[in-house]
Amino acid sequence: MLWESERGTQRAARVCRVAAALGLAPGMRLADARARVPTLEARPLDAEADAAGLERLTAWCERYSPWVAGDGTDAIRLDITGVAHLFGGEEALAGDLLARLEGFGLTARLAIAPTPGAAWALAHYGDGKIRIVPEGGARTALAALPVAALRLEEDVVADLLHLGLTRIEPLGQMPATALAARFGPALAARVDQVMGRRGEAISPLRPPPELLRRLVFAEPIGTPEDIARAAGQLAHDLAEALARAELGARRLEFSLYLAAGGIERITVGCARPSRDAAHLRRLLEERSGGLAAGFGADVITLAATASERLAARQEDFHRLASGPAAAAALDRDPELGLLIDRLGNRLGVQNLLRAAPRESHLPERAVRVVAPLSPPQGGGWDGGLARPVRLLAAPEPVEVMAEVPDGPPIRFRWRGRGHRVARADGPERLAPEWWRPAGAGGRTRDYYRLEDENGTRFWIYRDGLYTPAAGEPDSEPRWYLHGFFA
Amino acid sequence: MSGDETIERRRESNGMPRLRIVAPAAPAPPVRMRPGGAPKPRVLAALRRRVEAIERPRLAGTGATALSLGVAAIDRALPDNGLRPAGLHEFLGTGGALALVAALAGRRLAQGAAGPVLWCLERGLPYPPGLAAFGLGPERLILARAREGRDVLWAMEEALGSGRAALVVGETRRLDWTASRRLQLAAETSATPALLLNDGADAGAAAAGALTRWRVASAPSGPAAHGPGIGAPRLALELLRARGATPGAWLIEWDHATHTFSLVTLLVDRESEPAATPNRRARA
Numbered sequence: 007m008l009w010e011s012e013r014g015t016q017r018a019a020r021v022c023r024v025a026a027a028l029g030l031a032p033g034m035r036l037a038d039a040r041a042r043v044p045t046l047e048a049r050p051l052d053a054e055a056d057a058a059g060l061e062r063l064t065a066w067c068e069r070y071s072p073w074v075a076g077d078g079t080d081a082i083r084l085d086i087t088g089v090a091h092l093f094g095g096e097e098a099l100a101g102d103l104l105a106r107l108e109g110f111g112l113t114a115r116l117a118i119a120p121t122p123g124a125a126w127a128l129a130h131y132g133d134g135k136i137r138i139v140p141e142g143g144a145r146t147a148l149a150a151l152p153v154a155a156l157r158l159e160e161d162v163v164a165d166l167l168h169l170g171l172t173r174i175e176p177l178g179q180m181p182a183t184a185l186a187a188r189f190g191p192a193l194a195a196r197v198d199q200v201m202g203r204r205g206e207a208i209s210p211l212r213p214p215p216e217l218l219r220r221l222v223f224a225e226p227i228g229t230p231e232d233i234a235r236a237a238g239q240l241a242h243d244l245a246e247a248l249a250r251a252e253l254g255a256r257r258l259e260f261s262l263y264l265a266a267g268g269i270e271r272i273t274v275g276c277a278r279p280s281r282d283a284a285h286l287r288r289l290l291e292e293r294s295g296g297l298a299a300g301f302g303a304d305v306i307t308l309a310a311t312a313s314e315r316l317a318a319r320q321e322d323f324h325r326l327a328s329g330p331a332a333a334a335a336l337d338r339d340p341e342l343g344l345l346i347d348r349l350g351n352r353l354g355v356q357n358l359l360r361a362a363p364r365e366s367h368l369p370e371r372a373v374r375v376v377a378p379l380s381p382p383q384g385g386g387w388d389g390g391l392a393r394p395v396r397l398l399a400a401p402e403p404v405e406v407m408a409e410v411p412d413g414p415p416i417r418f419r420w421r422g423r424g425h426r427v428a429r430a431d432g433p434e435r436l437a438p439e440w441w442r443p444a445g446a447g448g449r450t451r452d453y454y455r456l457e458d459e460n461g462t463r464f465w466i467y468r469d470g471l472y473t474p475a476a477g478e479p480d481s482e483p484r485w486y487l488h489g490f491f492a
Numbered sequence: 493m494s495g496d497e498t499i500e501r502r503r504e505s506n507g508m509p510r511l512r513i514v515a516p517a518a519p520a521p522p523v524r525m526r527p528g529g530a531p532k533p534r535v536l537a538a539l540r541r542r543v544e545a546i547e548r549p550r551l552a553g554t555g556a557t558a559l560s561l562g563v564a565a566i567d568r569a570l571p572d573n574g575l576r577p578a579g580l581h582e583f584l585g586t587g588g589a590l591a592l593v594a595a596l597a598g599r600r601l602a603q604g605a606a607g608p609v610l611w612c613l614e615r616g617l618p619y620p621p622g623l624a625a626f627g628l629g630p631e632r633l634i635l636a637r638a639r640e641g642r643d644v645l646w647a648m649e650e651a652l653g654s655g656r657a658a659l660v661v662g663e664t665r666r667l668d669w670t671a672s673r674r675l676q677l678a679a680e681t682s683a684t685p686a687l688l689l690n691d692g693a694d695a696g697a698a699a700a701g702a703l704t705r706w707r708v709a710s711a712p713s714g715p716a717a718h719g720p721g722i723g724a725p726r727l728a729l730e731l732l733r734a735r736g737a738t739p740g741a742w743l744i745e746w747d748h749a750t751h752t753f754s755l756v757t758l759l760v761d762r763e764s765e766p767a768a769t770p771n772r773r774a775r776a
Contacts, residue, residue: 342607345654349636349647357637361620361630373620378608378634386629387621389748395590395622428712431721457722461711463587489619492591492626492710492725492746 008051009036019051023113053079063112064211069263069305070099072214081129083122083208092222100136110267120144122208123200127155127174144201149175156196162189174200215259215309217251219243226265226302233262233299233306237290238283240308245283254279254316260290262303270297275355277379278343279314285344289351346378363387367436369397369488392431392455394465394489401486404466408485411472414454418466420487425464431455433468449483455491463491557603559596559685563744563755566729570704571736578683579703580676582667586691588727589708590618591626591746593687595753597659598627600685605658612636612647613663627751632658641666645675652678652686659685665692672701704734714745714756724748726756 007030010019016036025046030039040046056079064082067074070093073085086099093099100116107114117128119139124147128137131151139147148155151174153166166189171177177185177197186194198204219240227233237260248255256279262270274289290308350358362383364374376383387393405419414430432454449470456464470483558574560567567574575581575596583589597609609632611618617637620630636651638644641664648662652675660679667688679686688702707730714723730741743756 339607339656341654342656345651345656346634348650353636353638353643353647359635359637360633361635363621363630369619369621382631387624389625391621393621393625394619395587395594395626396616397619397622399616429716429720429722431716455722457713459712461709461713461726461728463710463713463722463725489622490587491622492587492727 007039007046007048009039009048010051010053018048061211066263066267066269067103068211068261068269068307070103072218072307072309073210075208075210077126077208081126083125085210086118089220092220096138097136100138104135106267119147121200121202122206123157123196124148124202126157127151127200131155145178148200149173149178153177156193156200158193158196162193165189166193215311216253216313217244217247217255218307218309219247220305220307223304223306226304227306228299228302230295233294233297233303234291236306237294237308238287240306241287241290242283244308244310245281245286248281248310248313248316251313252315253310253313254281255286255310255313257310257312258286258290259307259309259311260294261307261309262297262299263305263307264300264302265304266301268300270299270303272297273311274351275347276343277346277350277355277358277377278340279316280343280347281316282340282344285347288344289347292348292351343379350378366439368439369393369436371439391434392491394491397465397489398487401467401488404485404487406466406468406485408468412452415456415466415485418456418464418485418487420464425456425458425462427456428459429457436467453488465489465491559600559603561592561596561744561753562599563742563753565755566731566740566742566744569731569737569740570734575685576703577685578680580672580679580686580688580701582672582688582690582702582705583708584690584692584706584732585708586710588710589689589691589706591622591725592706592708592727592729593661593689594618594623594626594628595746595751596685596687597633597661598629598751600659601632602627607656607658608632608634609659609661610634610636610647610651610657611661611663612638612644612651614638614641614644615663625748626746645671648675648686649678652682652684655682655684657684659687661687661689663689663691665690669700674701676701676703704737705732706730707732711743727753 007018007022007025008020009016011017018030018032018034018036018039021030021032025039025043028043030043030046036048039048057076060076060079060082064074064076067082067084071084071086071089075083077083086096090096090099093102096118100118104114104116115129115132115135115137117125117132117137117139119125119128119137120141121144124139124144127148128139128151131154132147137147152172153174154163156174156177158166166172166177174197177193178201182194182198182203185197195204199206221236221240227236240260244255244258255276257273257275260272260274264270272290272293274293276285276289280286346358358378359375360378360380362374362376363385364372365385366372372387402420406415407417408415412433414432415427417424417426419425433452434454436451436453438448438450451467451469452471453465453467456466458464465488466485467488468483468485470481472483557577558567558570558572559577560574577600583593585592597611601609609628611633613635614637617635620633623633624630636647638647644662644664645667648660651657651660662675667690672688675686675688678684709728711726711728713726716723724745724747726743726745728741728743731737731739733739744753745756746753
């Protein structure tokens with residue numbers, strides 16, 4: 007038995023079957039329960055862990071259907087429309103699911119019904135471990151169930167019981183308007199939902215993928231070769247489905263549902279929408295090494311979790327891939343897209359990038375990162391400005407000897423090494439950008455281009471002026487090395 | 493290996509390297525060895541020619557344009573009248589080497605090569621506005637950042653193998669003989685130039701597989717247009733090693749307006765002092 011504290015009293019929250027048979031029930035005081043069953047094993051209820059466990063179990067149920075959702079604190083919903091045949095029919099699916107849950111040491115009751123309401127009612131109040139209700143059979147199956155099975159507020163249930171309405175059957179026969187007038191709209195809505203006369207909007211744990219392909223194995227598979235083969239098969243199936251839908255996948259999710267419970271999952275991204283089976287397979291293969299299949303997986307799915315429209319004919323782009331239009335056609339060369347995907351897959355998508363100019367004269371802000379295959383960006387940098395080939399990610403402080411106020415450095419010391427300045431250019435004055443919040447832009451900087459006696463060219467700036475500009479902090483200017491020229 | 497065959501390494505579509513034996517267009521003459529004696533000089537020469545033919549694959553046949561710095565004196569010193577495009581070239585140095593590589597990549601694009609320049613690196617990114625000043629704009633420059641040197645080499649090989657890049661640049665210090673040989677083969681097979689940037693101080697054992705090896709350093713700039721100040725950037729370029737070329741040293745200057753390099757002629761005659769570095773001569 008699990009107990010929880012309610013207004014200072016410890017009360018039973020969950021009771022196992024054995025305890026229930028001994029007359030214990032939720033709501034009973036812990037002291038009473040102990041008095042009745044001296045050998046009682048009682049532990050505090052950890053609602054958070056319970057919820058987390060239910061959510062894990064819910065995610066695991068995606069092996070059967072992409073559409074799963076937790077329901078309250080004790081139930082999970084699966085929409086198995088169109089997937090039952092993969093497991094040999096509804097009965098086989100339910101049997102398989104129950105056997106696995108029992109294998110995890112869980113007790114569960116399953117119901118398959120045409121409406122979520124009916125399934126909930128039968129799972130909670132039906133008899134037997136598995137109840138399967140055929141299409142149109144909801145009314146008969148529910149007739150004998152208590153009214154509480156309609157998911158009603160406690161006081162509505164009490165009202166019904168008070169009127170002698172203990173079972174669902176008579177309610178189903180009353181017109182909805184009469185029910186609504188008598189007991190409020192909630193009851194009428196519940197009855198309609200259970201009978202399938204009214205739809206019930208519920209949201210799944212995760213939005214179901216646009217396209218998903220699934221393989222179910224009689225025996226768990228676990229060797230890397232088998233998994234690679236499954237990935238190839240799924241990639242092929244998914245590519246066909248994508249082609250039919252005129253879509254290309256941008257992101258794929260490859261999931262192994264392990265026989266021992268748990269999910270192993272990898273996500274791969276494509277720089278451009280793709281439905282090339284060989285390409286998708288290669289992307290998966292390169293990453294599937296990281297999957298730990300353990301004792302094997304018996305369900306493997308591949309889902310396109312993000313996709314974009316992709317015209318039926320991709321071949322036309324080939325012609326653009328060379329010649330004068332090549333620069334504009336980087337985003338059109340399919341082979342290049344494959345290369346970028348493969349690189350991004352291993353290095354990380356964010357590590358493949360292109361630079362584009364940004365309207366800012368601050369050197370660290372003048373460069374914007376764009377996707378490697380995005381269309382060419384307009385504009386450019388002012389070629390008249392001397393800019394280094396290497397910019398330090400963080401400017402490094404240097405000790406400088408310079409003429410006050412605006413003379414270039416004569417000597418400077420960086421990383422413990424002294425440099426004598428042979429020639430210098432500057433200053434180039436960069437004021438903080440006034441349109442950015444105060445402090446974000448820093449102080450006025452004076453940049454100098456310095457060449458030491460060996461010919462190494464440095465970019466060094468003085469942060470702040472000797473006579474601070476209006477609104478800038480009045481503190482000693484400091485010198486920094488910001489980059490290197492060729 | 494029989495003398496009638498050359499070995500060509502290819503990367504198949506599944507990514508596995510494979511050896512393929514191909515017969516050359518013209519059969520080579522048989523080589524006879526004198527039992528127990530040293531081979532004749534004539535035989536040695538024939539062997540050398542044949543090795544050279546294997547090592548220098550079909551450059552003339554593919555019609556590939558050599559990658560040139562646009563400085564005639566340097567191009568003349570190289571066997572292909574420039575850097576062979578289907579090959580790996582290594583550049584030692586920091587800022588100067590970076591600029592030189594950017595300029596080479598820019599020239600390659602200007603020659604009409606399709607595809608992007610793929611720049612693979614491990615640490616800090618180059619600064620694109622600075623590269624643009626050396627003729628390599630941002631539109632066709634894709635940067636690939638790797639966590640470690642191994643991934644840089646992997647990315648370079650992938651990019652070369654795909655044949656979709658106009659030129660591949662790699663910045664890494666970690667390059668052993670095998671890795672450089674692999675890159676050289678990949679560059680050769682796809683006829684894509686691969687340029688290695690190595691800023692390591694200890695670069696003694698690096699890229700033995702590269703076709704050429706250079707040291708590039710910033711040198712004191714040219715005279716400024718007006719007043720004291722810094723003039724056009726000058727680079728001291730030293731050819732350390734190249735097959736079929738004599739090592740040499742040059743001082744070149746970049747013109748930001750025309751986007752070209754030109755040779756700086758110093759008062760000291762270069763021919764009479766081939767081993768001296770331009771740096772030392774410039775100071776003398």
